[in-house]
Amino acid sequence: MDDYEDVTEVFDGAKVWWSSSKTVPKTQPISFHPVAEERRQYRLTFHKRDREVITEKYIEHVLKEGKAIAVKNRQRKLFTNNSSENWYGWKSTKWSHVLFEHPATFDSLAMETKKKEEIKKDLTRFSKGNNYYAKIGKSWKRGYLLYGPPGTGKSTMISAMANFLDYDIYDLELTTVKDNSELRKLLIETTGKSIIVIEDIDCSLDLTGQRKKTKEKDGDDDDDDDKSDKEKDPISKKKSEAEKENKNRSKVTLSGLLNFIDGIWSACGGERIIVFTTNYVDRLDPALIRTGRMDKHIELSYCCFEAFQVLAKNYLELKSHELFGKIEELLGETKMSPADVAENLMPKSDEEDEEDCLKRLIKALETTKEARKKAEEAALKAEKAGEESGETPSQVVQENGEKSAKRGERERCNF
Ligand SMILES: Nc1ncnc2c1ncn2[C@@H]1O[C@H](COP(=O)(O)OP(=O)(O)OP(=O)(O)O)[C@@H](O)[C@H]1O
Numbered sequence: 001m002d003d004y005e006d007v008t009e010v011f012d013g014a015k016v017w018w019s020s021s022k023t024v025p026k027t028q029p030i031s032f033h034p035v036a037e038e039r040r041q042y043r044l045t046f047h048k049r050d051r052e053v054i055t056e057k058y059i060e061h062v063l064k065e066g067k068a069i070a071v072k073n074r075q076r077k078l079f080t081n082n083s084s085e086n087w088y089g090w091k092s093t094k095w096s097h098v099l100f101e102h103p104a105t106f107d108s109l110a111m112e113t114k115k116k117e118e119i120k121k122d123l124t125r126f127s128k129g130n131n132y133y134a135k136i137g138k139s140w141k142r143g144y145l146l147y148g149p150p151g152t153g154k155s156t157m158i159s160a161m162a163n164f165l166d167y168d169i170y171d172l173e174l175t176t177v178k179d180n181s182e183l184r185k186l187l188i189e190t191t192g193k194s195i196i197v198i199e200d201i202d203c204s205l206d207l208t209g210q211r212k213k214t215k216e217k218d219g220d221d222d223d224d225d226d227k228s229d230k231e232k233d234p235i236s237k238k239k240s241e242a243e244k245e246n247k248n249r250s251k252v253t254l255s256g257l258l259n260f261i262d263g264i265w266s267a268c269g270g271e272r273i274i275v276f277t278t279n280y281v282d283r284l285d286p287a288l289i290r291t292g293r294m295d296k297h298i299e300l301s302y303c304c305f306e307a308f309q310v311l312a313k314n315y316l317e318l319k320s321h322e323l324f325g326k327i328e329e330l331l332g333e334t335k336m337s338p339a340d341v342a343e344n345l346m347p348k349s350d351e352e353d354e355e356d357c358l359k360r361l362i363k364a365l366e367t368t369k370e371a372r373k374k375a376e377e378a379a380l381k382a383e384k385a386g387e388e389s390g391e392t393p394s395q396v397v398q399e400n401g402e403k404s405a406k407r408g409e410r411e412r413c414n415f
Helices: 047-072 115-125 130-136 154-165 180-187 209-224 227-232 234-249 254-267 305-316 323-332 336-347 354-388 393-412
Strands: 006-009 014-023 039-046 077-079 095-099 141-147 168-171 194-198 272-278 296-299
Touching: 006 047, 014 047, 039 047, 095 234, 141 354, 154 194, 154 272, 180 227, 180 254, 272 393, 305 323, 305 336, 305 354, 323 354, 336 354
Parallel strands: 077 168, 141 272, 141 296, 168 194, 194 272
Antiparallel strands: 006 014, 014 039, 077 095
């Protein structure tokens, strides 16, 4: 209703009259006291004979409709946590936000239709599960673990989930959270109807606490060394700087996080989804991802033909093409992430048409296939060389595997 507007309506045979007005605060001279806000009032008039209908049914109906409209008009937000150094002082908050406007939907997500439908059903069931969760005596929350190689759509799926459910997103950067107590404070400030996201959980959480502690202890022994010597020696200087940095790092522990998932949830109300993402699911502690904590594990994988068809429709508005057959064949023979497929499908100039884009994708797939073949041949050669030098083939393969895994770890995580 606009200011000073009159509206009438009939509810269950009872006629009601609404009128709106507002109180504008008197203009004040410059003052240090906060200025009073303007206040809106709504007057409801009805016949005495309709009192029962109005008080017992109509008011409830109006409040319910009002809430539904507010939800519909609500602008969703993407929150990120502030460093605790900025938590105190005037107007400071633990979370900063921007409007969440990511356009991803389940329709635009490149994935098998069956899998998408299953996830959508699961989300719908959760969002309507208020009474169900109350009945079974569990807090109204659900954990999702999204895992898969880089560029397979984990972040995109989170946006699609938020758009599907109309929830806010809390993007929790664990590395800036100093300890478990800070984590608790942050999470208690999240609101319902939200998705709390911890991306690359294997990189953000100290799952190797024991090993780190030992290292720190080794470092502490050095404290007995002459300090001035340390300052002079550039290597020692670098080492002590690194130690200092390490001390400032997040001390959130696995048990702190587990406690939060199990306990704090119930204390801070319901309708929250927590999503962890990782590229290395096998590195996660089983305790973290067991059912009840991470209820649904979703693998996002390399692009299959069905996923390609979604991308072709989104990027090129193509449902079929004579080159689709060749692409299907190549996708079956090699591995390419949906991010790379999408990049190849995107026209690079106004002159490029759909066929140019499809041909570029075919070329990229052939190159990837060729590179993979060469890598396999090299691995086979290394294996043979190992056999000749007396090492068992499995030893060589294992060593190579370990080396490349460790390299990957270093590239991705700041351990
Ligand atoms: N399954 C997909 N469907 C649609 N688009 C995708 C998909 N996967 C990747 N993309 C495209 O690739 C880009 C990168 O994808 P996204 O960030 O979601 O991948 P990710 O799995 O989260 O990667 P990372 O593990 O590196 O964080 C997205 O902006 C999107 O355009």
